Amino acid sequence: MSDEFTKGDHVSWKSHGSEAHGEVTKKITKETEAAGRTVKASKDEPQYEVKSDKSGNSAVHKPGALHED
Template identity: 55%
Template sequence: MSASFKVGDAVRWNSEAGEIHGTVVKVHTRDTEFMDRHRPASKDSPQYEVKSDKTGHLAMHHGEALKRVN
């Protein structure tokens, strides 16, 4: 089971550009469209919308891809 995050949590994740630090801005618990792509989500497997601290860009990931930043 993946970690659970809430809005405002500081997290980090890996991307093609390297490790990104950011903040959870929304938790999706139902299937949604994000950047013109279908993103499956549920209460048991939410998708986390995250905002990069450096660029302000948004991304969406399942909990397995995110690590909590202390």
């Protein structure tokens, strides 16, 4: 299991007691606004914006929360 993902990778994550699936849309490496909130990311601690297959909504997750499908 890797903590490095690239745009287009298909991943899964835990969401409200079940498992969600989606695609990585962006690697975030600086503090920015994404998915409706402020994301405190850095080059040393990146986060990933993902788009849910089911809802089409975007979310941001730390790499440890994502699992490559």
